[in-house]
């Protein structure tokens with residue numbers, strides 16, 4: 135009896151040591167500190183990075199609690215230096231997945247560069263099917279009041295009105311904090327220079343389609359061949375289309391950023407991804423100066439002259455193939471530039487010369503849009519810890 139007891143005690147001890155060892159080993163082996171994390175939004179954007187000669191992100195698959203049920207894993211190269219994930223589409227999926235990533239104990243993201251790399255609707259005023267754009271500002275344009283157009287006040291150009299405002303051109307009186315994000319301009323310029331060296335794909339389907347835009351002189355870029363463009367991006371859960379909404383959201387972009395941003399692409403995730411990354415930065419887990427927002431044109435946000443808005447929407451995404459291929463054409467050199475220049479340049483970071491962060495000034499500094507910093511130019515976190523520190527003597531009394 136005693137013998138059985140001692141034997142099981144011995145076995146239990148061995149088991150405990152083995153389990154403990156395995157946990158420790160798993161922890162050291164499975165903590166990744168990627169140099170670049172690629173953020174895709176749906177399967178075709180993710181697949182653009184697979185089967186390429188430069189690196190293989192399918193060498194390590196890591197299941198992350200909190201990821202989308204459709205895309206439960208992060209994918210990394212064997213050494214963990216390059217990783218990729220798929221958020222799932224629109225704002226809720228993007229915010230949830232990136233929050234799960236930022237909080238995951240499997241990753242050290244404090245030095246990681248994030249490359250948001252997706253397709254988008256594009257304005258023919260600035261770009262075309264297959265264009266590769268890099269944004270400094272991301273604006274959540276649909277975070278507004280909305281009337282059905284049949285019930286809107288007659289003098290309003292569309293049914294959209296900023297929240298808390300009584301007119302479409304009045305700055306929003308109620309801010310939720312996610313209206314505008316600004317990312318590192320120095321890093322954006324590096325990405326643009328790198329992408330400009332790439333040869334972009336084009337195809338006859340896109341060439342034939344974009345000719346339609348040549349009849350309107352305002353749509354010159356829409357009718358031209360794809361290129362790399364520095365212009366800003368608008369986020370909306372609603373996949374909208376048409377001249378009126380395009381003009382309305384151009385106006386919203388200008389209004390929300392006090393004239394700093396130039397609207398050119400429309401997508402369903404970026405402000406959500408940026409909000410989750412900003413909260414990660416506030417928690418000390420992410421460096422907000424290491425974010426690149428790249429979007430490639432897959433369809434036009436508005437019809438060509440003589441086409442209905444419905445025809446423009448239901449034709450689908452005529453530039454889909456080249457938009458996906460140009461994610462890779464422009465994106466791979468950006469990833470390899472960061473990884474190969476790690477020691478020489480990128481590990482220590484690219485110092486921004488512009489304000490970075492949200493419309494509240496949560497990361498510190500003062501935005502040149504919106505009401506200015508609501509934290510008096512300090513980080514929201516520092517302000518809170520300051521308040522905690524100040525309250526300590528009171529607690530001690």
Ligand SMILES: *[C@@H]1O[C@H](CO)[C@@H](O)[C@H](O)[C@H]1NC(C)=O
Pocket residue numbers: 192193194195
């Ligand atoms: C990772 O997952 C992909 C499919 O998503 C698969 O093709 C690949 O073989 C997996 N890699 C490993 C190492 O299991």
Ligand SMILES: *[C@@H]1O[C@H](CO)[C@@H](O)[C@H](O)[C@H]1NC(C)=O
Pocket residue numbers: 269270271272273274275277311312313314315316317369390391395404405408427
């Ligand atoms: C979305 O993010 C962009 C920056 O990437 C910012 O310019 C824009 O104002 C944001 N919009 C909203 C509504 O948060």
Ligand SMILES: *[C@@H]1O[C@H](CO)[C@@H](O)[C@H](O)[C@H]1NC(C)=O
Pocket residue numbers: 291292302303378379381382385
């Ligand atoms: C956009 O702003 C311009 C200038 O303020 C205005 O004339 C136009 O009606 C606006 N368009 C829409 C659709 O809001």
Ligand SMILES: *[C@@H]1O[C@H](CO)[C@@H](O)[C@H](O)[C@H]1NC(C)=O
Pocket residue numbers: 305392501502503504505506
């Ligand atoms: C932006 O415009 C609004 C409305 O005109 C104004 O209240 C705000 O002070 C401006 N912000 C900056 C930073 O100029």
